[in-house]
Amino acid sequence: MYSFKMERAESLTSALERFGDSDDAVYLAGGHTLIPAMKQRLRAPEDVIDLSGIPGLRDILVTQDGIEIGAMATHAAVAGSAHVKTHIPVLADLAGGIGDRQVRNRGTIGGSIANNDPAADYPAAVLGLDARIVTDRRTIASGDFFKAMFETALEPDEIIRAIQFPKIERAAYLKFPNPASRYAMVGVLIACISDEVRIAITGAAPSVFRAADFEVALSESFSESSISELTLPSDTMNDDIHASADYRAHLCKVLIGRGVQMLSDH
Numbered sequence: 001m002y003s004f005k006m007e008r009a010e011s012l013t014s015a016l017e018r019f020g021d022s023d024d025a026v027y028l029a030g031g032h033t034l035i036p037a038m039k040q041r042l043r044a045p046e047d048v049i050d051l052s053g054i055p056g057l058r059d060i061l062v063t064q065d066g067i068e069i070g071a072m073a074t075h076a077a078v079a080g081s082a083h084v085k086t087h088i089p090v091l092a093d094l095a096g097g098i099g100d101r102q103v104r105n106r107g108t109i110g111g112s113i114a115n116n117d118p119a120a121d122y123p124a125a126v127l128g129l130d131a132r133i134v135t136d137r138r139t140i141a142s143g144d145f146f147k148a149m150f151e152t153a154l155e156p157d158e159i160i161r162a163i164q165f166p167k168i169e170r171a172a173y174l175k176f177p178n179p180a181s182r183y184a185m186v187g188v189l190i191a192c193i194s195d196e197v198r199i200a201i202t203g204a205a206p207s208v209f210r211a212a213d214f215e216v217a218l219s220e221s222f223s224e225s226s227i228s229e230l231t232l233p234s235d236t237m238n239d240d241i242h243a244s245a246d247y248r249a250h251l252c253k254v255l256i257g258r259g260v261q262m263l264s265d266h
Helices: 013-020 032-040 076-082 082-087 089-096 100-104 108-114 123-127 212-220 245-265
Strands: 005-008 025-028 047-052 060-062 066-070 134-135 139-141 146-148 160-166 171-177 182-193 196-202
Touching: 005 032, 005 134, 005 171, 013 139, 013 212, 032 047, 032 089, 032 182, 047 123, 066 082, 076 082, 076 108, 082 089, 089 182, 108 123, 108 160, 123 146, 123 171, 123 182, 123 196, 171 245
Parallel strands: 005 047, 025 047
Antiparallel strands: 060 066, 066 160, 134 139, 134 160, 171 182, 182 196
């Protein structure tokens, strides 16, 4: 690992100032991507700005419209939150299935979505539940946030402050995990919000995406029969040593069907 200077920011303002004063700085949240990349000398920043000391970034609050989760809240905190379990149980279940106990106690929700790993779980929740990302300077709709593999709408110095989720009880997340890493080879979140069905899929493609044709069909008739003739194109899917593109496309439909059955039974 190259030499670098590490500073612990005490406020959003100080973090932004330190970033602006550096020629090559990065923010540190949970560190599950940054630290391995630095160890392998894939990243060599001059300054690492630790966000863990900024007050309020770990808070999980009930608001008039839903739940606001601070960007530095850990996966374990989200999974164990009484507020999340009560108002968005699918999000608590999703967070509880990320990695292992060590990962869940260190990794953060803000760090995960800012990184936008194609196999991460949280992007499916953010997009599927139509959440909003609150930064130090603006609020970004979920549909505008995820751009491409490891790419988001964030500016280089922008800091996620919180994620705002609407209250919702009728939703399900189904994941086919890699047995070693527990990353999603395919993860499907299905949410029924008013008369709309939203489906967000992670792990299958270079970035999280919505299954529009399936959403339309299920919004008209929420049954497995309504999607029996639909398929997802395999030419946009990931193809690697873990699964072929065709397999991932098939698995997406299988998990969507299981999610519909699960929600229909409740």
